[in-house]
Amino acid sequence: MARIVGGITTSHIPAIGNAITKELFEDPYWKPFFDSYPPVRDWLNEVQPDVAIVIYNDHGLNFFLDKMPTFSIGAAPRYENADEGWGLKPLPPFQGAPDLSWHLIESLVAEEFDITSCQEMLVDHGFAVPISLLWPDRVKTEPAKQIKTIPVCINTVQHPLPSPKRCYKLGQAIGRAVASFPEDLKVVVVGTGGLSHQLDGERAGFINKEFDLMCLERIVDQADSLTDLSIHDLVREAGAQGAEFILWLAMRGALDGKVRKLHSNYHIPISNTAAGLLLLENAGL
Amino acid sequence: MPHPAPTEQPSIPGTTIFDGRMAMKGYPLNKMCFSFNEKANRDAFLHDEDAYLEKYGLTEEHKEAVRSRNVLRMIAAGGNIYYLAKLAGIFGLTVQDVGAQQTGMSVEEFKAKLVDAGRN
Ligand SMILES: [Fe+2]
Numbered sequence: 096m097a098r099i100v101g102g103i104t105t106s107h108i109p110a111i112g113n114a115i116t117k118e119l120f121e122d123p124y125w126k127p128f129f130d131s132y133p134p135v136r137d138w139l140n141e142v143q144p145d146v147a148i149v150i151y152n153d154h155g156l157n158f159f160l161d162k163m164p165t166f167s168i169g170a171a172p173r174y175e176n177a178d179e180g181w182g183l184k185p186l187p188p189f190q191g192a193p194d195l196s197w198h199l200i201e202s203l204v205a206e207e208f209d210i211t212s213c214q215e216m217l218v219d220h221g222f223a224v225p226i227s228l229l230w231p232d233r234v235k236t237e238p239a240k241q242i243k244t245i246p247v248c249i250n251t252v253q254h255p256l257p258s259p260k261r262c263y264k265l266g267q268a269i270g271r272a273v274a275s276f277p278e279d280l281k282v283v284v285v286g287t288g289g290l291s292h293q294l295d296g297e298r299a300g301f302i303n304k305e306f307d308l309m310c311l312e313r314i315v316d317q318a319d320s321l322t323d324l325s326i327h328d329l330v331r332e333a334g335a336q337g338a339e340f341i342l343w344l345a346m347r348g349a350l351d352g353k354v355r356k357l358h359s360n361y362h363i364p365i366s367n368t369a370a371g372l373l374l375l376e377n378a379g380l
Numbered sequence: 381m382p383h384p385a386p387t388e389q390p391s392i393p394g395t396t397i398f399d400g401r402m403a404m405k406g407y408p409l410n411k412m413c414f415s416f417n418e419k420a421n422r423d424a425f426l427h428d429e430d431a432y433l434e435k436y437g438l439t440e441e442h443k444e445a446v447r448s449r450n451v452l453r454m455i456a457a458g459g460n461i462y463y464l465a466k467l468a469g470i471f472g473l474t475v476q477d478v479g480a481q482q483t484g485m486s487v488e489e490f491k492a493k494l495v496d497a498g499r500n
Contacts, residue, residue: 180470
């Protein structure tokens with residue numbers, strides 16, 4: 096049977112993609128950020144997951160306001176990255192795991208989550224930057240040997256956004272779906288985005304360290320206490336785009352109740368954002 | 381109990397909730413900005429801005445906001461920051477330039493404010 100080996104959450108700021116392209120790993124601005132990733136890569140090397148379920152949000156590459164699904168899941172053998180308009184270099188395609196994708200879609204719909212299935216889906220920086228951070232050798236690896244991926248996209252563009260509680264429950268249903276997949280697969284769940292940031296309005300540049308640190312701590316073993324927050328609470332406390340924290344909660348829901356925190360990092364600022372990183376191992380492992 | 385809709389909650393200073401009302405108001409503006417994912421469209425905008433604004437059916441309010449290059453005006457006209465970022469990208473502006481403009485700071489001041497947020 097398939098099983099979830101652990102979960103990772105990481106910010107997905109576009110500037111990181113540029114810094115990777117320019118190899119700014121030793122640059123004083125970037126070094127404290129990039130230096131936090133090797134322990135997570137070491138864990139991935141040791142555990143060797145077969146598939147990454149990547150919970151992210153589209154920022155206006157694949158979806159426009161003409162059709163804005165709340166929850167959508169990729170069901171394709173391959174996902175293309177593309178020009179987002181402001182200069183991030185598109186990456187080679189990402190490999191899919193369509194059998195597990197359809198199993199997720201079937202299980203989630205059976206559990207009353209109304210999912211939009213996507214056989215063509217452009218994945219943007221919200222998906223691509225975390226993959227580049229976690230599997231930096233991917234682009235040099237032949238496609239068949241690359242990590243297989245399943246994009247799970249949650250709307251954070253147009254309100255109403257799904258509530259923190261709903262996203263946590265979606266994660267729990269993803270966890271059950273993976274556990275009922277008959278193939279022997281090791282699955283890692285990646286939640287992307289956050290932490291506090293706001294790009295728009297007179298409050299642009301808003302960062303809330305205290306709130307972020309509380310979330311980083313509680314998501315480990317008191318995630319329940321965060322699911323009563325409303326989207327309005329998240330926008331107020333974490334900034335308009337800090338509402339991406341719902342993606343972290345979806346990741347956390349997918350893990351068993353008990354987890355071991357193996358690594359975390361918090362760094363201000365990367366671009367306009369407080370960057371967060373967290374590695375949780377499923378305690379059952 | 382479901383949470384009340386954000387529009388029924390106390391407003392958050394300096395923050396516009398991009399909901400259905402704003403999404404309808406800004407639809408042509410955002411649709412134009414969405415087109416800027418493609419280089420040919422960015423080039424077409426630069427080549428003849430007025431024609432491009434016309435092609436996407438922007439209202440006078442949208443057009444004036446775009447011509448003013450003022451992001452707060454674009455947001456008030458229903459622009460969503462993720463799409464507006466693609467317009468800003470045409471002029472080589474980053475989210476930090478955009479943040480500085482909206483807060484009335486220099487880019488250096490805005491960057492310093494972000495660094496300061498990590499110190500407390
Ligand atoms: Fe984002």
